[in-house]
Amino acid sequence: MAQTRQWRLASRPVGEPTHDDFELVTVDRPAPGDGEVLVKTLYQSVDPYMRGRMRDAESYADPWEVGEPMRAGVIGEVLESEADALEPGDVVTGELLWAEHAVADADDLRRVDPDLGPVSTALGVLGMPGVTAYWGLLDVGEPTPGDTVVVSAAAGAVGSVVGQLAQLAGARVVGTAGSDEKVAWLTDELGFDAAINYKETDDLAGAVAETCPDGVDVYFDNVGGPITDAVWPQLNVRSRVVVCGQIALYNATEVPTGPRKLTKLIETRATVEGVLVSDYEDRWGEALRRLSRFIREGDLHYRENVVDGFENAPDAFLGLFEGENVGKQLVKVADRSTETQ
Amino acid sequence: MAQTRQWRLASRPVGEPTHDDFELVTVDRPAPGDGEVLVKTLYQSVDPYMRGRMRDAESYADPWEVGEPMRAGVIGEVLESEADALEPGDVVTGELLWAEHAVADADDLRRVDPDLGPVSTALGVLGMPGVTAYWGLLDVGEPTPGDTVVVSAAAGAVGSVVGQLAQLAGARVVGTAGSDEKVAWLTDELGFDAAINYKETDDLAGAVAETCPDGVDVYFDNVGGPITDAVWPQLNVRSRVVVCGQIALYNATEVPTGPRKLTKLIETRATVEGVLVSDYEDRWGEALRRLSRFIREGDLHYRENVVDGFENAPDAFLGLFEGENVGKQLVKVADRSTETQ
Numbered sequence: 001m002a003q004t005r006q007w008r009l010a011s012r013p014v015g016e017p018t019h020d021d022f023e024l025v026t027v028d029r030p031a032p033g034d035g036e037v038l039v040k041t042l043y044q045s046v047d048p049y050m051r052g053r054m055r056d057a058e059s060y061a062d063p064w065e066v067g068e069p070m071r072a073g074v075i076g077e078v079l080e081s082e083a084d085a086l087e088p089g090d091v092v093t094g095e096l097l098w099a100e101h102a103v104a105d106a107d108d109l110r111r112v113d114p115d116l117g118p119v120s121t122a123l124g125v126l127g128m129p130g131v132t133a134y135w136g137l138l139d140v141g142e143p144t145p146g147d148t149v150v151v152s153a154a155a156g157a158v159g160s161v162v163g164q165l166a167q168l169a170g171a172r173v174v175g176t177a178g179s180d181e182k183v184a185w186l187t188d189e190l191g192f193d194a195a196i197n198y199k200e201t202d203d204l205a206g207a208v209a210e211t212c213p214d215g216v217d218v219y220f221d222n223v224g225g226p227i228t229d230a231v232w233p234q235l236n237v238r239s240r241v242v243v244c245g246q247i248a249l250y251n252a253t254e255v256p257t258g259p260r261k262l263t264k265l266i267e268t269r270a271t272v273e274g275v276l277v278s279d280y281e282d283r284w285g286e287a288l289r290r291l292s293r294f295i296r297e298g299d300l301h302y303r304e305n306v307v308d309g310f311e312n313a314p315d316a317f318l319g320l321f322e323g324e325n326v327g328k329q330l331v332k333v334a335d336r337s338t339e340t341q
Numbered sequence: 342m343a344q345t346r347q348w349r350l351a352s353r354p355v356g357e358p359t360h361d362d363f364e365l366v367t368v369d370r371p372a373p374g375d376g377e378v379l380v381k382t383l384y385q386s387v388d389p390y391m392r393g394r395m396r397d398a399e400s401y402a403d404p405w406e407v408g409e410p411m412r413a414g415v416i417g418e419v420l421e422s423e424a425d426a427l428e429p430g431d432v433v434t435g436e437l438l439w440a441e442h443a444v445a446d447a448d449d450l451r452r453v454d455p456d457l458g459p460v461s462t463a464l465g466v467l468g469m470p471g472v473t474a475y476w477g478l479l480d481v482g483e484p485t486p487g488d489t490v491v492v493s494a495a496a497g498a499v500g501s502v503v504g505q506l507a508q509l510a511g512a513r514v515v516g517t518a519g520s521d522e523k524v525a526w527l528t529d530e531l532g533f534d535a536a537i538n539y540k541e542t543d544d545l546a547g548a549v550a551e552t553c554p555d556g557v558d559v560y561f562d563n564v565g566g567p568i569t570d571a572v573w574p575q576l577n578v579r580s581r582v583v584v585c586g587q588i589a590l591y592n593a594t595e596v597p598t599g600p601r602k603l604t605k606l607i608e609t610r611a612t613v614e615g616v617l618v619s620d621y622e623d624r625w626g627e628a629l630r631r632l633s634r635f636i637r638e639g640d641l642h643y644r645e646n647v648v649d650g651f652e653n654a655p656d657a658f659l660g661l662f663e664g665e666n667v668g669k670q671l672v673k674v675a676d677r678s679t680e681t682q
Contacts, residue, residue, distance in 0.1 A: 060608050224603055243606045260597040262565055265584045265615030267400050272613040274606030 007098035007313055008068040013023070014255045016321060019258035021054070022314040029082070030103040037106055038080040039096060041275030041333040044310070045073035045123040046317040047157075051250040060276055073123050075112060077336050079281055086111070093122040100310055100333055112285075116292040118227040124157050125295065125302040126288055128277055132244060133161035136275035137220060138169070145170025147217035150208065150234075152227045154195060155182035157328035158244060162220045163192055164300050171218070174211045176227050178323040185326060192299055203260040204230035206212070214216045215239070224248045225258065232261050241272040251321060303327030311335075343370040347410040348654055350437035353396055356594045357662060362395070362419050363655040371444040372421070378450070379421040380433060381442050381673040385651070386414035386464040387658040388498075390593040399618055403678035411439040414464050416453060427452070432465040432677070441674060451625075457633040465498050465669030466636065466643040467629055469562050469618055473585060473627035474502035477616035479510070482559040482583045486511025489553050495536060496523035498669035499585060502632070503561045504533055505641050512559070515552045517568050518665040526667060531642055547570035554608055556580070565589045566599065573602050582613040592662060644668030651675075 003026050010023035032038045053064045053071070060248035064070050074096040083106030086092065096102040101184030103220040112122045124130065136158070143149050153159040154175025163173045163186065174178050175186045177193045188196040194211035199209045208216070208230050215236035221228050235241070249256045265272065280287070294300035305325040307316040310333045320329055344367050350669035373379045391408040394405045394412070405411050415437040424447030427433065433450040453463045464599035465471065478498075484490050490507035494500040495516025504514045504527065505626050515526045516536045527536040535552035542548045549571050550559070556577035562569050565587030576582070590597045606613065621628070646666040648657040649676045661670055 010380060168391075175573050176575060221603065224601065228603070243603045246601075246604045246607070248602060249601060256601040258601045260565065260590060260599045262562065262569070262584045262613070262615075263587045263590060266587070266617060267615070269615045269617055269620060272603070272606060274603075274608070274610045276610055279610060 004029045004099060004101040005028065005310060006100075007310075009054060009064050009066050010062045010303055011066060011108075012052075013251075015249045017051070017054065017314075017318060019314055019318075023033060024311065032082045034073055035083050035105055035107070036103050037083055037086050038101060038103055039074065039076035039109070039110070040079050040101055040337065041074050041076045041096070042091070042305075042336060043075040043097060043120050043123055044098060044313060044331040044333055045128070045315065046320060046329050046331060047073070047128070047247055048247045048250060048320055050231055051247075051321075055327075060278070064094065071095055072098050074102070075119055075122050076102075078339075080321065081106070083146055091119050093127065100314055107263050113154055113288075115290060117218060120330060121302070122304070123330060124304055125161055125300065129157035129328060130161050130283055130291050131287045132275065132277040133158045133165060133251060134291060135277070135280045135283060136216070136242050136244050137162050137165050139280075140214050140275050141166075141220055141240050143169040143171040143218050145218045146275070146310075147171040148174065148211065148212050148214055148220040148236075149220065150174045150176070150216050150231050151220040152176045152231070153222035153245070153247065154186055154192065155179075155188055155326050156222060157219070157325075159222050160190065160302065160327055161300065165292075166218070166220075167191060168294065168299060172214075174208070176223070182326055185303070187203040205233060210233055210282050217234070218242065220244060222247065229259055229261075231258075232264055235264060235268050235270045237268050239268060239270045241270060243272060243274045247321065304330055306330045306332050308332050345370045345440060345442040346382070348407045348651075348659055349410050349443075350395060350407050352407060353397060354392075354592075355537055357592045358392070358395065358655075358659060360655055360659075365652065370445050372442050372446050373423045376424050376447055377444050378419045378433075378447055379442060379444055380415065380417035380437060380450070381420050381678065382415050382417045382437070382651070383432070383677060384464055384562075385439060385654060385672040385674055386443055387654065387670050388414070388588060388673060389574050389586055389588045389661055389663060391658065392588075392662075398529055401657060412436055414438050414469055415443070416463050416524070417443075417461055420678075423446070432460050434468065439654055454593070458636055459612060461671060462616040462643070463464040465645055466502055466641065466673060467632055469667060470498035471502050471632050472500045472621060472628045473616065474506060475632060476618070477585050477623045478506050478561060479501045480621075481614050481616050482507075482561055482581050484510040484512040484559050486503060486510040488558035489514045489515065489555055489577075490559040490561065491517070491549065491553065491557050491575075492561040493517045493568045493572070494561070494586070494588065495527055495533065496520075496667050497563060498666075500561070501527075501531065501643065502641065503669055505531055505635075505643070507559070507561075508532060509635065509640060513555075513560060514666070515549070523667055526644070539568055539616070546644060559583065561585060561589065566597065570600055570602075573605055574602075575640050576605060576609050576611045578611075580609060580611045582611060584613060584615045588662065600603050606671065632647050645671055647671045647673050649673050 094109040155177040183195040186192040222245040225248030435450040496518040526537040527533040563586040566589030
């Protein structure tokens with residue numbers, strides 16, 4: 001019987017995850033049941049939110065179980081189909097497994113439209129991160145022309161889209177990132193008004209104040225912790241804080257502490273709101289159509305950081321916490337086996 | 342020339358204010374200019390927000406100056422008028438001074454309508470605290486029937502109105518307060534579903550979880566700090582946090598720290614928003630009419646804690662931070678001098 005490989009959660013990490021928390025196992029390739037398809041993974045996503053799934057804690061999604069395969073956004077090719085809606089050769093995306101092959105209900109998959117862009121973008125700028133950026137900024141952040149928008153992890157998969165959409169909305173855009181290479185990408189190629197390398201800045205609050213002389217109207221927060229502490233004092237009256245990610249805190253072994261921030265909200269009547277892309281299931285296509293048009297028209301640029309080889313998936317994931325990726329972090333698992341593009 | 346007394350800010354307090362920060366001075370009674378009136382103070386308000394005015398820091402209002410009279414909500418009687426709109430004997434309210442007499446522009450005063458309730462209520466349930474509660478809860482908190490609403494400082498001037506309005510909106514109401522007397526008032530007289538004496542509770546988070554088995558849909562926060570930390574884990578999906586006051590933090594001498602809270606907002610897409618009553622200047626009368634109707638119909642109860650004598654105003658203010666007041670804290674300064682009720 002044909003076989004396949006899966007990455008399983010070997011143990012729940014304490015603090016920063018290590019390779020010991022992952023186990024590569026070889027299993028029989030599953031066969032699709034009625035209404036299901038067998039999918040060969042072409043690209044697998046690794047995302048910061050996965051750190052939360054490794055924790056045995058109630059959240060917006062169930063935690064992963066130790067000894068079980070982990071779940072991931074996947075772009076794959078249908079190899080076998082027992083569903084009317086899909087046939088072998090179709091390229092699909094959905095939440096599958098950290099696996100070379102997996103079976104899925106056809107209803108849980110989305111067909112990747114090759115007219116929108118390269119298929120890999122279905123995990124990045126035209127996938128979960130892009131849709132998160134789109135609705136998080138436009139539905140929650142609501143930038144208006146002349147606003148100053150600050151985005152943290154601005155060179156990441158979500159942040160880079162947020163910053164460019166904010167520019168399209170007529171805002172002044174300032175980003176934070178963790179390397180000079182990222183800062184250069186943001187300011188020189190994406191046209192951000194300013195970018196701050198937080199790792200090289202002693203006075204982060206001063207740097208935010210200096211680059212945002214009119215204060216901050218929208219803060220799109222992917223990071224949390226000290227970067228957020230530095231932005232907070234600059235919040236304007238009626239400003240909006242979009243809490244999208246808190247990657248600075250995800251590996252904490254004790255409850256992270258920091259300055260209490262709520263008094264500032266009385267002074268400013270700022271609104272702080274969390275965003276989760278699953279709330280926008282019904283408006284996914286609307287975001288994709290806009291984002292793909294912006295790409296075609298040259299108004300939206302993206303980068304992908306592709307690690308080659310399924311065996312390197314944990315490396316790609318661990319690299320997220322080191323800030324190694326510029327743009328979307330992907331794992332390339334296989335080439336398409338058919339020529340039916 | 343007739344004289345009057347004023348309380349002036351003697352020094353900016355560090356940490357908890359003391360009597361040394363206040364200075365009682367006797368000055369000539371001022372005379373009203375064109376369009377102005379001379380007001381004799383009947384009641385003076387002391388409020389937690391005043392602690393912020395003692396600080397030399399930019400906020401939503403200018404700080405008080407050392408050596409100058411402090412400002413306060415006052416109910417007073419017009420003694421002399423150089424304005425067409427007001428005449429001697431009229432009872433008015435406005436932001437005047439910690440003083441037995443003060444001059445004010447008639448345009449900055451609101452006439453107290455004796456049909457709405459006893460005049461002293463114009464500084465409490467039918468004044469700034471009541472209007473804050475009304476719009477903070479109904480415009481920002483937006484409770485719906487079946488919601489669980491938690492309010493901190495629930496026996497205070499704002500919190501007691503918030504809790505009763507939430508009941509009128511069909512919500513289950515849980516309050517926190519700092520004495521058994523307050524807890525008894527909330528549950529036995531105001532009909533709260535539960536109340537927690539936070540000073541006598543070792544496991545505050547557990548007490549909130551126990552009294553809110555369906556989680557928290559609206560948290561109206563007057564206190565901040567550990568009480569807020571205890572409520573936060575119980576926030577429901579799409580819940581609303583109204584940040585109205587943070588009295589637990591106002592006397593801090595270093596930047597107060599605590600658990601970082603923003604990750605919870607991603608899990609719940611809860612909204613956190615500050616409220617400031619001055620944003621509702623245009624809707625003040627609307628709130629007063631409703632509140633006075635609720636009082637007349639027996640649906641809204643209130644208490645006032647009256648300290649007698651202008652010389653005791655600093656005591657009344659300092660007592661706020663000890664949680665001494667049940668309901669609105671007032672200073673009675675003088676009786677009405679006329680019989681024209």
